[in-house]
Amino acid sequence: MQNPWIYIGLFVLVGMFIPIAAIAIAAFLGPKKPNAIKQSTYECGIETVGDSWIQFKAQYYIFALVFLVFDVETVFLFPWAVALNKLPLFAVFEGIIFILILLAGLVYAWKKGMLEWA
Numbered sequence: 001m002q003n004p005w006i007y008i009g010l011f012v013l014v015g016m017f018i019p020i021a022a023i024a025i026a027a028f029l030g031p032k033k034p035n036a037i038k039q040s041t042y043e044c045g046i047e048t049v050g051d052s053w054i055q056f057k058a059q060y061y062i063f064a065l066v067f068l069v070f071d072v073e074t075v076f077l078f079p080w081a082v083a084l085n086k087l088p089l090f091a092v093f094e095g096i097i098f099i100l101i102l103l104a105g106l107v108y109a110w111k112k113g114m115l116e117w118a
Helices: 005-029 058-082 089-111
Strands: none
Touching: 058 089
């Protein structure tokens, strides 16, 4: 019988080859006719006024990341909450520890002022 790791290695190689090949084929066969109109900045059909390179506050990204963390939390907690009456006591304690860790993260973000829009 063959080694099962051969199949994993084959999947990894094919998984790396297909995207690289697709990007290379698109770069090779794709049209290359740049001009000033194609290179200009386009924003929703409105001509750009002023400099198109502006800095956004990092606060927006941090707020989005905090939202993402707590959004993913619900994905992990929903099956746990649905099956709560069927879980052993150890699994209930694990869920409570998970919630406490996330609560500590929320308190940390709140104390640092990351949830303020001022």
